[in-house]
Every structure is written in structure tokens, then in C-alpha cells.
Amino acid sequence: KLEVAECAHLLSETIAFQDSLTAVSDEMATVLYRLNEADVAAKKVYVSTGATAEEIAVFEAVDKEAAARIKEAVLQRAAEQEAAFRDYLPAEVPKLQKPYLYVVDRYVIFCVSNHNEAVKTAVEELLASN
Template sequence: MKSIRKISISILILSFLILGCSEKTTVKINMEALGNELIEKVGFEDELNKVNDINTINMLYDIKDAKNTILYISSGATAEEIGIFEFENEDLAKEGLQKAKQRIENQKVNFDGYMPLEIKKLDDAIVKRIDNYVVLCVVDDNEAEKIINKYAN
């Protein structure tokens, strides 16, 4: 009788461990704080301006299904840019990631031939999906990735 009880308790404990380990936690990024920290601590050459007009954001990224968006763009003299997008789910975030990558490719075409240093920034751009978020940062400064990774945990 004792051995059956021990087996039952062991199975119960094992079940809790398996269920607990398989539960997925979703990252929650404070988008405002991330954007502000990137602006304050990363060495951008150009002054970045916050874009609040949803039509401009849609035109630049073709992302129409983001829950929240923070976008900073340069004056046009550089390709520097910050984009932070929050989506309802991972599938939409994966689509958003592709659109952010397309934005980088479009910018390469725009800067090709007359600003080769900007092409290098675009080649090295940070474009990543973190759960339901997509973060893009175009800058020639390694500090940006460290800051973004800090918010990803």
C-alpha cells in the first residue's frame, strides 16, 4: 500500500514539474522605456524624431496590424531609425518581422550609390522578434543590441 502511495505522489510531482516547465511565459516590453533608453544611450549621428502619424508608419513599414508602435526616424541624411512594434500574437509578430526586414531592404535601395556608409549600417541593422514584439534599430553602435537584449529578458 505504501509503495502505491509513493508511486502516486511521484507521478503527481512529475506531472507538476512537466506542466510547470512547459508553460510559456510571454515577455512584456516597456516600449516607451526601450525607445527612450536607445535615444539617450546610443550614439546616433543624426537627430531622430518620433513619428506619431499612423499613416506615415504604415507607408514606411506596411505594418497595419500592430497593437502599439514606437517609431523614430532620422532627417533622411542617415538611415538611422528605431522601430518597436507590439502584436497580438506571435504569428502577427512573425509577419511584422518580415515587413521590418523589407523596410531595411527598401532603405538599402534608397541609399545605394550615394551613401555607402549608410549601407553598412543597414547591413548591420538589428531586426529581431521577441515573442509578440519586433524591434528594429539602425545605428553604428554596439550599445543598441545590449540595451535591446536587456529588455528581452
């Protein structure tokens, strides 16, 4: 079992983000990702100040089918952010085109940074320890 809040916090502390990331409320996470609350057992989202597209989102779905729907919501969020940043901060677009996105069992882990390999390593270590 993956602890969603622990995973998101670990990424916020161990990845070298350019911007400072702040946790948002569960309500804000639902709005940002346009989630169906019935699909989500737990969630933790960190967003940047807006100076970068950096973001962390970790979700526990109620089942694998719900995880697939959450993955689609995450991809939609990335596409919307890419469109928003294209004119505003075009240097951020590559991060959004190739974010870290990992779905395992009922969990969806999404991270926008310049450090996908470091994120992958951190997630693998956390999963191995659980």
C-alpha cells in the first residue's frame, strides 16, 4: 500500500524543483484535475507558484478502472497546462509534454519537473519499501 501524502511529500522534498511547491486542499485538487470524487480514495497535490509548470499529484483510486479514469484526467490537466504555458512561458512546455506519469494497481503518480529519472528512482524506492 502506497501512502499518497507520504509519496507526494517525499517528491516535494527530494526532487530539485526550480520553483517552490505548495500543497493544495483536496477540494482544489478535485477542481484542478476535474476528478469524479467517487473514483478517488485519497489524493495529494502540490502546485508551483505559477512561475513554472512544476507539479506533483498522487492519487489512490477506489479500483483499477477508476485509476484509468484518473490517469485520463491527469493527461487532460497536462494538456491544458501545456496550452496555457505555450504563450505565457514556452520554456515550460517540454516538461508538460514529457511528464513523469506512473500508474500501478490503484495508484496514479504524476510529476512535472526537469528530473523524471530522479522522480522514477524516488517512486521505485518508496514502492519497494512498502
